Amino acid sequence: MVKLTVLYGHPIDPTAFEKHYADTHMPLVAKMSGPTRTEKARVVGTPDGSKPAFYRMFEFWFDNQEALQNTMGSLEGRAAVADLAKFATGGVTVLISAVE
Amino acid sequence: MVKLTVLYGHPIDPTAFEKHYADTHMPLVAKMSGPTRTEKARVVGTPDGSKPAFYRMFEFWFDNQEALQNTMGSLEGRAAVADLAKFATGGVTVLISAVE
Numbered sequence A, B: 001m002v003k004l005t006v007l008y009g010h011p012i013d014p015t016a017f018e019k020h021y022a023d024t025h026m027p028l029v030a031k032m033s034g035p036t037r038t039e040k041a042r043v044v045g046t047p048d049g050s051k052p053a054f055y056r057m058f059e060f061w062f063d064n065q066e067a068l069q070n071t072m073g074s075l076e077g078r079a080a081v082a083d084l085a086k087f088a089t090g091g092v093t094v095l096i097s098a099v100e
Helices: A014-030 A065-073 A075-084 B014-030 B065-073 B075-084
Strands: A002-008 A037-045 A056-062 A092-099 B002-008 B037-045 B056-062 B092-099
Touching: A002 A065, A014 A075, A056 A065, A056 B092, A065 A075, A092 B056, B002 B065, B014 B075, B056 B065, B065 B075
Parallel strands: none
Antiparallel strands: A002 A056, A002 A092, A037 A056, A037 B092, A092 B037, B002 B056, B002 B092, B037 B056
C-alpha cells in the first residue's frame, strides 16, 4: 500500500483558503477515482505548544504505486493539482510513502 | 478523531537510523496503549521527482484529544519521545490534527 500526503503550509488568508478548499477543491478531489481511502485533517497544534509547521493535511491511500500514478495522471487528478495554485498560498509539501 | 503525525527529517546515517528505529524505537511505540490505529510509512518520493522533504512518517489515531494526551503523558509515551534524541538525527516535525 502507498499513500500520498499533502501538507499545506499556513495560508496568507485562512478564511479565503477554507472557502475555496470546501467549495471548490474538495469537490475536485471527490471526482478522483482510485484511492482506497482518503482523510482530511486540520492541524490543531503540536505536543510542545509551538506553532505547527503545517496548516492542514490530506492523505490518499492506494493499493500500489501504479494506482497512485493512474489517479494523479488522470484528468481529475490533474484538475485537483492545478487547483492548488488558486488557494494554497502557504505552499504544499507532497510526499509519496510506502506503508509498511 | 485526532491524529498525531511524526515526520522524520533525513537522518545523517540512514542505516543507523533504521537499525535503532526497528530494534529499539518500534518496540517502545508498541508499548504505548491508547491509539485506535497506527501507521508506519517510509517516504519513497514526490510527484515531481524532487527530493522528499521528509524521510519517514508515523501516525497515531486516537478517539479524542484526551486519549492522545493520556498516551503521550504516560510513562510509555514519554519513553518513546525521549528515545527520539537517540536516532532521529534529521529532527522530527510533529503535528496534532483533527480528522474531519
